[in-house]
Amino acid sequence: MKRVAVVRFPGSNCDFDTLNSARRAGADAYFVWHRETDLEQADAVLLPGGFSYGDYLRSGAIARFSPVMAAVQRFAESGGPVLGICNGFQILCEAGLLPGALMRNSRLTFVARPVALRVEQTETPFTSAYRKGDILRMPVAHGEGRFAADQATLARLEADGRVVVRYVGLDGGALPETINGSLGEIAGICNDLGNVVGLMPHPDRAADPAIGNTDGLGFFTSVLQWGGAPAQLRRSTTFTRIQVTPS
């Protein structure tokens, strides 16, 4: 059985949803406190949502210096699957494990509502259970979810197929209005190797039949079926890379 570590920071509040989702998918999931330095032979690491360290300074800015993050960094760099959900995504960006940043929502409101996502990249350890183009419904709940990056980074993400999920209308069509002002309506991305994935929406809140929506469960089942091959080798056969000519 695959071992899945769920990291808890002071202020994490989706830790149980994330743990339960991983267990429902069939994982041997367990908590790791942020002061630990050992991931206990994890096969995958999940950073849950919440408001780590009260979002002081910037969302995720303090959490990235937690002792456990050095272990997460090493795990990620060795090709281990890491998923950041909401605040977890913010932490991964602050830690430099994912490019860009999550800024205050464009319309100033905390956005808590159901959204629809289109799956753009299935060759990651967390989306392999889906098919490209699948429409997933799950909630968002964030005040700072506006994905921002410089133009060169954005062009590279798009060209390399590193946009993992994108906001679309609830019917799967065009968005009637932006969710949070994210560039390209990007909801989630992955790193260059594909093994580190972050997204603002909450698959952990859409993974229980009791609440009538299991669209998010695939994020947790995918990683259990992931081959565990070095991400770089997988990528060379699965990612379509397009040369971007610097302008």
Added chain:
Amino acid sequence: MNFRVHVRVVPRAGLLDPQGQAVEHALSALGFAGAKDVRVGKAIELSVEAASKHEAHAQATAMCDKLLANPVTEDFLVEVEG
């Protein structure tokens, strides 16, 4: 020596600053129609031990690079007293 350092962190020019826009609207509603281009950032004050003012400045700049500012979205200005 001990130096008092003032750090100003502001959203990078050109990036949308919804907080600044909201404050600008509120100022306008108060009758301050001349207030434009409002940007809301952070002011951080700290004391550092350093051999010189120059070294204090370098220390604070390193703090900004590593933690106090986000290199993707923010610019910063360091001022050392004395």
